[in-house]
Amino acid sequence: MPHNKEMITGWGRTQPVAAKIISYDPTSDGTSPFLQGPAIARGLGRSYGDAAQLGGGVAITLPDAxxxxxxxxxxxxxxxxxxxxxxxxxxxxxxxxxxxxxxxxxxxxxxxxxxxxxxxxxxxxxxxxxxxxxxxxxxxxxxxxxxxxxxxxxxxxxxxxxxxxxxxxxxxxxxxxxxETSYMSVETRRIGDLDELLATMIGSDQNFRYSVAWIDCLAKGGRMGRSVLTRGEHATLGSLDARRARDPLAYKPRVRLSAPRWVPNGVLNLASVAAFNEMWFRKAPRHRQDELISLSGFFHPLDGVRDWNRIYGSTGFLQYQFVLPDGKEEQLRRILERISAAKVASFLAVLKRFGAANPGILSFPRPGWTLALDIPIGASHLGLLLDELDQEVLSAGGRIYLAKDSRCDAETIAAMYPRLGELAKIKEGLDPQGIIKSDLSRRLRLV
Ligand SMILES: Cc1cc2nc3c(=O)[nH]c(=O)nc-3n(C[C@H](O)[C@H](O)[C@H](O)COP(=O)(O)OP(=O)(O)OC[C@H]3O[C@@H](n4cnc5c(N)ncnc54)[C@H](O)[C@@H]3O)c2cc1C
Incomplete structure (x- = not known):
């Protein structure tokens, strides 16, 4: 099995570690990659924190097949x-x-x-x-x-x-x-405040297969929660104009830009994010319907900029994503107020509705509201603020998302994910010697 030693991180570029990266091909490699010592699987490293790494251990990758x-x-x-x-x-x-x-x-x-x-x-x-x-x-x-x-x-x-x-x-x-087509039929609405946003999503999200709201989380007072709500469906053949109908399943996503290799820390600061948010909100139409957007434009706009995580500079960034059950809208408001008051610069703040939960022991979604915020590392009060928000989320019956986490503590996670004992038992049968572990599982004592 080919391998090499590399420094790796998650997408947030915090917590770099040296690890042995093994390229394992299940169709041709006869020996188990787990014979190489403590190990964790790694995909494309898009989890934000330390889930796909094990400092001093092995990261097992698979080929794109x-x-x-x-x-x-x-x-x-x-x-x-x-x-x-x-x-x-x-x-x-x-x-x-x-x-x-x-x-x-x-x-x-x-x-x-x-x-x-x-x-x-x-x-x-x-x-x-x-x-x-x-x-x-x-x-x-x-x-x-x-x-x-x-x-x-x-x-x-x-x-x-x-x-x-x-x-x-x-x-x-x-x-x-x-x-039928590679287009989305999209409705965009500019929304003035949080009450209107929540009411609109509760009232009509079920009419759309896809829905997401971008929130300006620096807006305060009467404008708190102002947002752009985008909802859509896969466009049918009949909804395409003649030009698009000639090749209805054309799919050519483009990567237009690449972030520079080195960006000074602090480029995304309060002033630049506030200016971006203002521009983003104003640029959105008050209400537009039936707009045809490409699949990549609708689902993966950030992929248009290669390595965009570098714009946060060498100190990196984190994503804070939590879910709150339905009925906890007041807690959601309180959390947004605290983020806005703390002047934490997040230009990517995204709110979605979750439907029913599944039986996954560590699966994150629960019915309710999920908010995700990208936040640069730097503000001295950030750690304390997020610790307090964790407790707010926990006391409302919510939880944070492990694929995004880089900082929570084991006790809080055990309270948010109360079935860790079940996971440990199943893992024991699959991995009796405890070979599989990650920096995330060690930090949060998941197994
Ligand atoms: C810009 C951006 C947007 C995102 N948006 C969303 C979103 O909308 N919704 C959402 O849910 N997530 C989102 N994520 C998070 C991302 O989808 C997840 O973290 C996903 O797991 C990353 O996949 P990966 O292949 O990069 O895996 P990695 O980040 O490399 O690994 C993630 C986890 O999967 C495990 N793993 C990887 N491969 C295997 C394998 N073959 N077998 C067993 N375990 C394996 C790793 O051990 C690790 O625990 C986003 C991330 C980014 C960067």
């Missing part, structure tokens, strides 16, 4: 788990299939999507990624397992959302979504 993927007529796609959503879309959108759930970047692997049980803008309709997985192959130190939710629900739901801690997912079969 798009060339050996296969799909049947009803859209069941069988694919190696190192394959990215980017590769899947490039091959299957022109054939009329879209992934059932996509996060805000297409540069994630199928293994990473199952292990974090990722959600998209359609959780209130389609649930998480794992809800659309029919089965997967899992390689653990104790052996290899064919896993599906009906025959092996315990291993399935410990692994879906399990942050790589039960083993290496080597391949999976997922149910793709048939599409």
């Amino acid at each position: 798009i060339n050996s993927a296969s799909i049947d007529e009803s859209g069941h796609l069988s694919v190696g788990a190192g394959t990215s959503i980017d590769s899947i879309l490039a091959r299957y959108v022109p054939q009329g299939f879209f992934v059932p759930v996509t996060p805000g970047t297409r540069y994630v692997t199928i293994g990473g999507a199952i292990a974090a049980d990722v959600h998209g803008k359609n959780h209130h309709v389609d649930g998480t990624f794992a809800a659309n997985v029919e089965n997967f192959e899992l390689l653990a130190p104790a052996g290899a397992y064919h896993v599906n939710p009906l025959e092996s629900p315990e291993i399935f739901w410990a692994t879906a959302g399990g942050m790589g801690l039960t083993g290496l997912i080597t391949s999976a079969t997922i149910k793709m979504l048939p599409i």
